[in-house]
Amino acid sequence: xxxxxxxxxxxxxxxxxxxxxxxxxxxxxxxxxxxxxxxxxxxxxxxxxxxxxxxxxxxxxxxxxxxxxxxxxxxxxxxxxxxxxxxxxxxxxxxxxxxxxxxxxxxxxxxxxxxxxxxxxxxxxxxxxxxxxxxxxxxxxxxxxxxxxxxxxxxxxxxxxxxxxxxxxxxxxxxxxxxxxxxxxxxxxxxxxxxxxxxxxxxxxxxxxxxxxxxxxxxxxxxxxxxxxxxxxxxxxxxxxxxxxxxxxxxxxxxxxxxxxxxxxxxxxxxxxxxxxxxxxxxxxxxxxxxxxxxxxxxxxxxxxxxx
DNA sequence: TCGATTTGACCTTC
DNA sequence: GAAGGTCAAATCGA
Numbered sequence: 001x002x003x004x005x006x007x008x009x010x011x012x013x014x015x016x017x018x019x020x021x022x023x024x025x026x027x028x029x030x031x032x033x034x035x036x037x038x039x040x041x042x043x044x045x046x047x048x049x050x051x052x053x054x055x056x057x058x059x060x061x062x063x064x065x066x067x068x069x070x071x072x073x074x075x076x077x078x079x080x081x082x083x084x085x086x087x088x089x090x091x092x093x094x095x096x097x098x099x100x101x102x103x104x105x106x107x108x109x110x111x112x113x114x115x116x117x118x119x120x121x122x123x124x125x126x127x128x129x130x131x132x133x134x135x136x137x138x139x140x141x142x143x144x145x146x147x148x149x150x151x152x153x154x155x156x157x158x159x160x161x162x163x164x165x166x167x168x169x170x171x172x173x174x175x176x177x178x179x180x181x182x183x184x185x186x187x188x189x190x191x192x193x194x195x196x197x198x199x200x201x202x203x204x205x206x207x208x209x210x211x212x213x214x215x216x217x218x219x220x221x222x223x224x225x226x227x228x229x230x231x232x233x234x235x236x237x238x239x240x241x242x243x244x245x246x247x248x249x250x251x252x253x254x255x256x257x258x259x260x261x262x263x264x265x266x267x268x269x270x271x272x273x274x275x276x277x278x279x280x281x282x283x284x285x286x287x288x289x290x291x292x293x294x295x296x297x298x299x300x301x302x303x304x305x306x307x308x
Numbered sequence: 309t310c311g312a313t314t315t316g317a318c319c320t321t322c
Numbered sequence: 323g324a325a326g327g328t329c330a331a332a333t334c335g336a
Contacts, residue, residue, distance in 0.1 A: 143327070145326065
């Protein structure tokens, strides 16, 4: 067993222990406090994130090893998939009651079920000249291509800092054939340039921002509902993508957010807004699984039991 | 003048 | 050979 594999097991054991603590805490609201529950949830999520990060790192190493031993490649791949499946089953069994539908859980499962990882966003809305809304990063277009079977060409963009900072981030943007307001944006590599999305161009106060998100989301909802289901089938395997979802939803405070309105919106899809505050993006669950129902379960149950 | 975009040619993969 | 991805010269605009 690799060192990293031992760490994954250790992290999972810690997550299990924390989950047990949270279960006890929620079952005995009188002996627990809101703060302690928040700390526990935060630590559990931290465990999940660490585990995912380690598994992704481990995955690359195992892949490398299997390439080095080409005569055993199929066997290695089977072993890798099998061990991942075991971890998934572990999660499924151990955390079923509380976290069975959590974002992390589902993302882990999807990561395991699908080898190729990429992230696709459906961006609803257009910029001033009918271009996709800004995601905050600096992109330089390097090509455009007509795509077989598509009415609209696909644009190829790479990070402006590709040559100055060696950033390999690349994205492909294609306008939807069905809905001209929608763009399919495919991110193929992550930014390594350490240039964070701009937050200065559209600085608004937090309440205004939240209000605007809700407004934009509602406006876009009708548009989305008219799109073909297949068009909304997105894969959200990327870890960064997961973090983005968590940043948007997981730490919403039921005491301050209009939680019920979000609940309605999240039934079928979930809107987010980039840090630049200029993009309306709908991250849609690719299956019938509700990535967010668990969030309601976690926050909702805690809300009911002891957080008020 | 310089950086960004356009677009035809070329390369790669299936 | 077809389709998608990238390159790079030409062009545009601030």
